[in-house]
Amino acid sequence: MKKVITYGTFDLLHQGHINLLRRAKALGDWLIVGVTTDNFDLERGKMNTCGNVMDRIEAVKATGLADQVIIEEYKGQKIDDIQKYGVDIFAIGSDWTGYFDYLKEFCEVVYLPRTEGISSTQLREERPCLRIGIVGTGSIARRFVPEAAFVNSNRITAAFNPDEEACRAFCSEFGIPTVAPSPEALFDACDAVYVASPHYTHYRYAKAALEAGKHVLCETPLVLSRGEAEELFALADRTGRILMMAHKTAYCPAYGHLFTLLKSGVIGEIAEVNASVTTLTDERSEKLDSTRWGGSMNENACFPLLPILQLLGTDWRNINFYSKMKNGVDMFTKAVFRFDSAVASFQVGLGVKSEGNMVISGTKGYVYVPAPWWKTDYFEVRYEDQNQNKKFFYPFFGEGLRYEIKEFVSSILDGGRQRSRISRKVLLAMCQVQEQYLKGTNVYKI
Numbered sequence: 001m002k003k004v005i006t007y008g009t010f011d012l013l014h015q016g017h018i019n020l021l022r023r024a025k026a027l028g029d030w031l032i033v034g035v036t037t038d039n040f041d042l043e044r045g046k047m048n049t050c051g052n053v054m055d056r057i058e059a060v061k062a063t064g065l066a067d068q069v070i071i072e073e074y075k076g077q078k079i080d081d082i083q084k085y086g087v088d089i090f091a092i093g094s095d096w097t098g099y100f101d102y103l104k105e106f107c108e109v110v111y112l113p114r115t116e117g118i119s120s121t122q123l124r125e126e127r128p129c130l131r132i133g134i135v136g137t138g139s140i141a142r143r144f145v146p147e148a149a150f151v152n153s154n155r156i157t158a159a160f161n162p163d164e165e166a167c168r169a170f171c172s173e174f175g176i177p178t179v180a181p182s183p184e185a186l187f188d189a190c191d192a193v194y195v196a197s198p199h200y201t202h203y204r205y206a207k208a209a210l211e212a213g214k215h216v217l218c219e220t221p222l223v224l225s226r227g228e229a230e231e232l233f234a235l236a237d238r239t240g241r242i243l244m245m246a247h248k249t250a251y252c253p254a255y256g257h258l259f260t261l262l263k264s265g266v267i268g269e270i271a272e273v274n275a276s277v278t279t280l281t282d283e284r285s286e287k288l289d290s291t292r293w294g295g296s297m298n299e300n301a302c303f304p305l306l307p308i309l310q311l312l313g314t315d316w317r318n319i320n321f322y323s324k325m326k327n328g329v330d331m332f333t334k335a336v337f338r339f340d341s342a343v344a345s346f347q348v349g350l351g352v353k354s355e356g357n358m359v360i361s362g363t364k365g366y367v368y369v370p371a372p373w374w375k376t377d378y379f380e381v382r383y384e385d386q387n388q389n390k391k392f393f394y395p396f397f398g399e400g401l402r403y404e405i406k407e408f409v410s411s412i413l414d415g416g417r418q419r420s421r422i423s424r425k426v427l428l429a430m431c432q433v434q435e436q437y438l439k440g441t442n443v444y445k446i
Contacts, residue, residue, distance in 0.1 A: 001028075001029045001030055002027070002028035002029050002030070002088045002089065003028055003029070003030045003032065003085060003086060003087045003088050003089070004024050004025065004027045004028040004030065004031050004032065004087070004088065004089045004090075004091055005031075005032040005033075005034065005078075005081060005082065005085065005087045005089070005090055005091070006020070006021070006024045006031070006032075006033055006034070006090070006091045006092060007033070007034035007035075007036065007072055007078065007092065008020075008033075008034075008035070008036070008093075009035070009036050009056065010033075010035055010056045010059060010060050011056060013056070013059040013060070013063075015115060016114065016115035017063075018063055018065070019115045020091075020093055020112055020114075020115070021033065021060075021063055021065040021066065022065055023091070023112045023113075024091040024112060025065050027089050027091055027110060028088060028089055030067045030068070031065060031066055031067050031068070032066070032067065032068045032069075032070060032081070032085055032087065033060050033065075033066040033068070033069050033070070034069075034070050034071070034072040034077075034078075034081065035053060035056050035057050035060055035069060035070070035071055035072065036053070036071075036072045037053050037071055037072065037073050053071065057069055057071070068085075078090070078100075078103060079103065079106060082103065082106045082107050083106065087106075087107050088107055088108060089107060089108045089109075089110055090103050090106075090107050090108070090109050090110070091109075091110045091111075091112055092109075092110075092111060092112065093111070093112055093114050094111045094112060094113050094114050095114055096111065097111045128153070128413060129153050129154060129155055130153060130154040130155075130191050130192055130409050130412055130413060131154075131155060131157040131158075131189065131190045131191045131192070132148065132154055132155070132156050132157065132190055132191070132192050132193070132194055133156075133157060133158040133159065133160065133178075133180065133186040133187065133189055133190030133192070133193050133194070133214075134156060134158070134159040134160070134176075134193075134194045134196060135159075135160050135161075135183065135186065135193060135194070135195045135196060135197050135205045135209075136160075136161060136195065136196035136197035136198070136219075137159055137161045137166055137167055137170035137196075138196065138197075138198075140196045140219055141159070141170070141194075141196040142170075142174075143399045143401055144194060144196060144401055144405070145174045145176070146174075146398075147398055147399050147400075147401035147402045147405060148401075148402070148405050150397075150398065150402045151402055151405045151406045151409055152409075153409055153413055154405070154409045156174070156176050157176070157177060157178055157189050157190050158176065158177070158178035158179075158180045158185075158186050158189035158190055159171050159176050159178070159179065159180060159186070160180040160181075160182070160183055160185070160186040164179065164181060167179050167180070183205065183208050183209075184212070187208075187209060187212040187214055190214065191214065191215065191412070192214055192215035192216070192217065192242075192408070192412060193205070193206075193209040193214045193215070193216050193217070194217045194218075194219075194246070195209070195216060195217070195218040195219060196219050197219075198286065198292055198293075199219070199220070199221055199224065199293060199298055199299075200224065200292060200293040202218050202219070202221070202222060202223050202224075203223045203224075203228045203232070205218075206218050206222075206223070206232055206243070207231070207232060207235065210232065210235045210236055210239055210241055210243065211235065211239070213239055213241065214241065215241045215242040215243075215408075215412050216232075216236070216241065216242070216243050216244070217242075217244050217245075217246050217404070217405075217408045218243070218244070218245055218246060219245075219246045220245060220246065220247055220302040220303075221245075221298060221301070221302050221430065221431070221434055222245045222427060222430070222431060223431055224293065224298065224431065224434050224435060224438060225431055225432075225434070225435040225438075226428055226429075226431045226432040226435055227435075228431070229427060229428050229431040230428065233424060233428075242408065242411050242412055244404070244407070244408050244411070244420050245302075245420075245422060245427060246401070246404050246408075247302060247303075247306060247404065247421075247422060248374075248375065248399075248400040248401055248403065248404055249303055249306055249374040249375065249400075250306055250404070250420075250421040250422050251400075251403035251404040251406075251407055251421055252374075252375060252376070252396060252400055252403060253377075253394040253395065253396065253403070254376045254377055254378065254379060254392070254394040254396065255307075255376070256421070257392060257394055258367065258369065258379055258392075259307075259310060259311075261367075261381065261392075262311060262360065262362075262367065263311075265364075266362075266364075266365070266381055267360065267361075267362030267363070267364050267365040267366055267367060267381065268362040268363030268364030268365070269341070269362060269363045270311055270312065270342055270360060270361070270362050271341075271342050271343070271361050271362060271363060272342060272343050272344060272345075272359075272360070272361040273307055273308050273311055273312060273342070273344040273345075273358070273359075273360050273361075274344065274345050274346065274358065274359050274360075275303070275304035275307060275308070275346045275347075275357075275358040275359075275373060276304070276346065276347040276348075276354050276355060276356050276357060276358070276371075277300045277303045277304055277346070277347070277348050277349075277356060277372075277374060278296075278300075278332070278347060278348065278349035278350075278352055278353050278354045278356060279300075279349070279350060279353070280350075280351065280352075280353050281350040281351065283326075283327070283351070285350075287299050287350055288326075288327070288329050288331070288350055288351070289329075290327060290328035290329045294329050294350075295329035295330040295331075295333075295350070296323075296329075296330045296331060296332055296333050296348040296349050296350045296351075297321075297323075297330055297333050297348060297434065297437050297438075298434065298438075299348070299350060300348040300349075300350070301333075301335075301346070301348050301430075301433065301434060301437075302430055303348075303374045304346030304347075304348065304358075305346070305429075305430045305433060306422065306426075306430075307358065307360070308337060308344040308346065309426045309429050309430065310422075310426055311360065312337070312339050312342050312344055313339065314425055314426060314428075314429035315339070315340070316337045316338065316339050317338040317339060317340065318337075318338050318442065319335055319336065319337050319338075319433065319436065319442060320335070320336045320442045320444065321333055321334070321335050321437055321442060321443045321444065322334045322335075322336075322444050322446060323443060323444070323445050323446065324351075324352060324445075324446050325445050325446075326351065331349060331350055331351030331352055332347070332348070332349035332350075332351060332352035333347070333348050333349070333437075334346070334347050335433075335437075355371055356371030356372050356373060356374075357369060357370050357371045357373050358373040364383065365381060365382055365383040365384070365388075366381075366382055367379060367380065367381055367382070368380045368382060375396055375400050376396070377393060377394055377395055377396040378391065378392065378393050378394075379391075379392055380392070407420070407421070
C-alpha cells in the first residue's frame with residue numbers, strides 16, 4: 001500500500017482544497033491529511049484563520065477524500081509523522097515549491113499544481129468586514145486598536161468619549177475616521193461595540209449598544225452585579241446579538257492548554273486553587289478613586305476568578321474577603337472560598353505587591369504557573385517523583401488582546417455562533433462575587 005500525506009489549515013474549505021486533496025489521493029492508495037491546530041496556526045502568525053480546528057477537521061472529512069485525518073500541533077511534526085505512519089509520498093501545493101525539499105531524505109516529495117483564482121486568503125478578503133466602534137479612549141483602548149490590526153475582517157470606524165477633545169486626539173493618533181459626539185452617533189457608524197470605558201459605566205453602554213442592535217465586547221469586569229449581567233444576556237438573546245467579556249487570559253493559548261490538561265486529570269482531583277494579581281499603582285490613579293468604583297477587587301478580581309470558577313465550579317459554600325483599605329478603597333484584598341471538596345483563594349492588590357503566580361494543587365501533583373500567570377507562555381506540571389515533571393511552552397503574542405478580538409469577530413461573521421471561552425454560568429458567578437463584595441457580605445477590613 002502506497003501512503004500519501006498532506007497538510008494544511010483548510011480554512012474556509014473551497015474547491016482549491018478539494019482539488020489538492022483529490023490530486024494527492026491519486027498519488028497512492030491511502031491519504032493521510034494533517035490539519036493544523038488553532039494554536040499552531042497562531043504560532044505561525046495566522047491570526048486570520050476563521051474556523052476552529054474541529055470545524056476544519058469535519059470539513060476535510062466531509063469531502064470523503066481523506067482516509068485518515070491527524071492533527072498537526074508542532075514544528076517538525078512532519079518528519080515524525082512520515083516515519084510513524086510509513087509514508088511514501090509527501091504532497092503539498094506548488095506555492096510551497098522547494099520549501100519542503102528537506103523531507104526528500106525521508107520520502108518522495110511532490111508539489112501539486114494550485115487551482116488558480118481561488119484561495120482562503122481571497123475568500124477571507126471577500127468576507128464582510130466588521131465595523132467596530134470603541135467607547136472609551138483610555139489605556140486599554142490604546143492597546144486594543146493596534147491589536148485589532150492583527151485580526152482579519154474588522155476595522156475600527158469610530159470612537160466615543162464624553163471628553164470630545166480626548167476622543168479627537170485618540171482618533172487622530174490611530175487614524176479612526178469618526179469622532180462620535182454621542183453613543184448614538186457611534187452606533188450609527190459601527191456594527192459592534194467595544195466597551196472600554198470605566199467599569200462603573202459598562203452596564204449603561206453595553207445595554208444601549210445591545211438595544212441599538214449592536215454586538216458587544218465589554219472589558220472586565222462585565223458589570224458589578226449579577227442582576228445587571230442577567231439583564232444584559234437576556235437583552236442579547238432577544239436581539240440576537242453577541243455579548244462577550246474581553247478577558248484576555250481566557251483566550252491565551254497557554255491557559256487553554258492548561259485548562260484542558262487539568263480537566264483531563266493530570267494532577268488528580270483538584271483540592272486548591274490559589275492565584276495572585278497585584279500591581280503597585282499611583283494613588284492618584286482613577287483605579288483608586290472611590291467615586292469611580294475603584295479598588296483592587298473591581299480592577300483585578302476577574303482574573304483569578306476565572307480559574308477558580310472554571311475548575312471548581314460556581315457552587316461555593318461561602319466566601320470571606322479580607323481587605324486593606326485606604327481612602328475608601330481596597331488597596332489589597334484576599335478572598336477565601338470554601339467548596340464541598342476544595343478550597344480556593346486569591347490576592348488582588350493595587351497598593352500591595354506579591355508574587356503574581358498561580359498554584360493548583362491536586363491529589364497526584366500540582367501545577368505551577370509563574371508570574372504573570374494571567375498572560376503566561378509557560379507552566380509546569382509537577383509530581384512527587386520529579387522525573388515525571390513536565391514543562392509546557394506556548395507563545396503569547398503582543399498584548400494578548402488579539403486572541404479575544406479574533407473570537408469576537410469570528411463569532412459574529414460565522415452567523416452569530418457564540419465562541420466565548422467563558423460560559424455564561426461562570427460570567428454570572430463572577431458578577432455575583434463582585435456584587436457580594438460591594439455589598440460588604442463577609443468583608444473584613446484591616
